[in-house]
Amino acid sequence: MPKLSMDIVLDKNTSAKLRAISxxxxxxxxxxxxxxxxxxxxxxxxxxxxxxxxxxxxxxxxYMCHVCGYIKRESTL
Incomplete structure (x- = not known):
């Protein structure tokens, strides 16, 4: 099986771009x-x-479903 390789080029904006993606x-x-x-x-x-x-x-x-009538209430206190 042939080996795969990849080159990664980092420029001065790479860090900012990665933060935006995150x-x-x-x-x-x-x-x-x-x-x-x-x-x-x-x-x-x-x-x-x-x-x-x-x-x-x-x-x-x-939570109320208008299709089947399911109703649920939960406290957020």
Missing amino acids: KHTAALADELERIDAETCPGCGELCEVTEYHADGMPAHKS
Whole structure:
């Protein structure tokens, strides 16, 4: 089997570019986790999420699926 090789050329902007990629990758991972958390376990559709606040702080969230009727409430206190 032939050996593979790769040349990597680093310029003065490489560090900044890698930091930008890292930042956007972290934001994408957070968004994908949010989508997973808001997906209905019954039918796989996205739930409507309502966040309730008390004294300016999040008190609880409710998840409601308009397709199958699934409802979930969770405390965020």
